[in-house]
Amino acid sequence: MRTGDLFDLLRDGRPWTRAELAESTGLARSTVTARIDVLMQLGLIAPFGGGRSTGGRPPALFAMNPAARVVVGVDIGATHARAVLSDLAGQVLGEAADTIDIVEGPDVVLGWVTTTVRSLLRTHRRKTADLAAIGIGLPGPVEHSTGRPMNPPIMPGWDRYDVPGHVQRSFDVPVLIDNDVNIMALGERQARLSAVQDLVLIKVATGIGSGIVSGGVLQRGAQGTAGDLGHVRVARAADVLCRCGNEGCLEAVAAGPALAAAVRERGGRASAGHDVVELVRQGDADAIAVVRQAGRDIGEVVATMVNLINPSVVVIGGQLSAAGEHLLAGIREVVYQRSLPLATEHLRIETSLAGSEAGVRGAAAMAVEHVLSPDAVDAAASALLAG
Numbered sequence: 509m510r511t512g513d514l515f516d517l518l519r520d521g522r523p524w525t526r527a528e529l530a531e532s533t534g535l536a537r538s539t540v541t542a543r544i545d546v547l548m549q550l551g552l553i554a555p556f557g558g559g560r561s562t563g564g565r566p567p568a569l570f571a572m573n574p575a576a577r578v579v580v581g582v583d584i585g586a587t588h589a590r591a592v593l594s595d596l597a598g599q600v601l602g603e604a605a606d607t608i609d610i611v612e613g614p615d616v617v618l619g620w621v622t623t624t625v626r627s628l629l630r631t632h633r634r635k636t637a638d639l640a641a642i643g644i645g646l647p648g649p650v651e652h653s654t655g656r657p658m659n660p661p662i663m664p665g666w667d668r669y670d671v672p673g674h675v676q677r678s679f680d681v682p683v684l685i686d687n688d689v690n691i692m693a694l695g696e697r698q699a700r701l702s703a704v705q706d707l708v709l710i711k712v713a714t715g716i717g718s719g720i721v722s723g724g725v726l727q728r729g730a731q732g733t734a735g736d737l738g739h740v741r742v743a744r745a746a747d748v749l750c751r752c753g754n755e756g757c758l759e760a761v762a763a764g765p766a767l768a769a770a771v772r773e774r775g776g777r778a779s780a781g782h783d784v785v786e787l788v789r790q791g792d793a794d795a796i797a798v799v800r801q802a803g804r805d806i807g808e809v810v811a812t813m814v815n816l817i818n819p820s821v822v823v824i825g826g827q828l829s830a831a832g833e834h835l836l837a838g839i840r841e842v843v844y845q846r847s848l849p850l851a852t853e854h855l856r857i858e859t860s861l862a863g864s865e866a867g868v869r870g871a872a873a874m875a876v877e878h879v880l881s882p883d884a885v886d887a888a889a890s891a892l893l894a895g
Contacts, residue, residue: 509533511543511889512882515552515572519880521597523556523569544570546889551576552596552880574599577640578632579879580625581872583691585647586610586662586714589620590864593628594872596640596880598698602632603868610647613665614674622678641682642675643875645691645867652732655685661751662714682884684874688867689735690726692860693719695870696823699862706819709860710737711826712806712835713781716759722817738763740809744801758809762802764828770798785830799831803838810839810857811846818851825860832859 517532518524530540547553548570556571574597582591587609593602604624608617621644629636648660655672657663672683693709701707705724711717716738720727727734738759739752750757760766764781771778771787774794778784787795810822822843828835840857847855860866878884 509535510882510886511546512884512886514540514543515547515880515885516882518547518553518570518572521572523571525569543889546892547885549892550885550888552885572596577879578629578634578638579640579872579875580628580642581691581868581870581875582621582624582642582644583688583867583871584608584610584617584621584645585688585867589617589624590868591621591624591628592868592872593632593634594876596876598869598873598876600869600872602628604628610663610666614669614671618671618674622675625679636679639679639681640879641684641875642679643684643686643691643871643873643878644671644675645686645688645871646671647688649736650685650687650732652684652686652728655683658731682875682878684878686728686871686874687717687732689717690719690728691868691870691874692825692862692866693721693823693870694726694873695866695868696825696860696862697721698869698873699866701821701823704821706817707821707823708735708810708813708817708819709823709825709866710806710810712763712802712824712828713826714764716763716806718813720817720819722819737806737809737813740812742805742808744805758805762805767798767802767828770801771795774798781827785828788831788834796834799828799834800838802828803835803840804842805838806835807839807842808846811843814843814847814851814855820854820856822855822857823860824858825863825866829859 526540530537551573553570554573556569574595577596579594580591589608590605592600594600608620646657648663649658651658656668657666660666671685675683689711696709707721709719718735718737720735739757741756742758745756745761748760749755750760767784768778768780771784776794784795788799844852
């Protein structure tokens with residue numbers, strides 16, 4: 509067992525004695541002591557009070573030290589940017605937000621990111637050396653292994669741009685990039701569903717996508733496109749042209765622009781998804797009917813997903829989730845009708861509680877997970893011993 513694997517045990521939040529660690533890992537007591545010394549030098553663990561004596565000197569206790577380092581999580585949307593400074597336990601230490609248009613391009617947007625990271629560190633009296641990693645969510649497809657956006661439809665000038673490389677000119681730390689829906693799934697889980705091992709977060713806004721957590725691990729797929737529900741074919745959209753060039757996509761009938769168009773066809777006034785939500789809140793019957801049907805369309809795809817991956821929770825997030833029970837009712841209606849009874853017996857379908865904070869908290873959680881992974885800890889331990 510490596511140093512990183514030993515540290516993984518100490519991430520559970522409770523203090524451990526050397527004897528407990530030796531018993532749990534099967535390592536010799538001397539080996540455990542040596543690895544604890546390394547982890548203490550790295551600052552990742554610290555002494556924790558004193559253990560209860562059974563005769564003689566009380567045993568020493570050790571626990572993870574969340575204050576050892578900090579990370580920054582950044583959520584970049586079409587017209588907004590948010591950032592948080594977090595410790596290694598995910599506790600938010602500071603935050604910043606601004607209105608910024610993604611179409612202004614990488615130089616402007618990532619310039620805001622680097623300036624904001626410096627500001628957060630300075631404001632909260634942390635040195636640049638304390639920064640362990642930066643996590644960033646982008647509103648488009650991302651090749652996670654390289655951190656490069658891939659043909660993002662609402663991000664002109666970003667295609668295959670080296671986002672990590674740009675940020676690393678200012679900060680020599682790992683920079684992790686993912687799409688906005690994946691980090692929302694991580695953020696929702698970190699905020700309130702930490703005990704849930706299998707969940708799906710579906711973002712319903714200008715587009716429709718999902719983040720899939722299975723067995724406690726975010727599933728990105730081979731190229732990072734797992735969960736792209738918006739371009740799954742649904743029956744009612746058979747002859748409807750989608751912006752991707754295909755016909756029949758879910759997004760073409762159930763995303764914000766499609767709902768606004770459907771309301772206009774009924775004589776209402778709506779230019780975007782948020783207008784539809786506002787009409788629903790006002791009790792507009794046409795808007796409610798449109799949203800309920802969108803829920804059924806989404807439910808058609810979710811029902812298949814429930815049968816395939818069997819989540820215990822499906823979370824609906826994004827702008828249109830504010831339509832609340834009207835959207836959920838349509839989704840539940842189809843999912844419970846078409847999914848297998850065993851798959852839905854304990855299934856919860858609910859709106860996001862983390863809301864607009866889900867993305868930025870998920871970006872921070874992604875950075876923390878990288879920093880504290882057994883491989884990363886082991887690499888740091890090897891570098892310490894070699895140096």
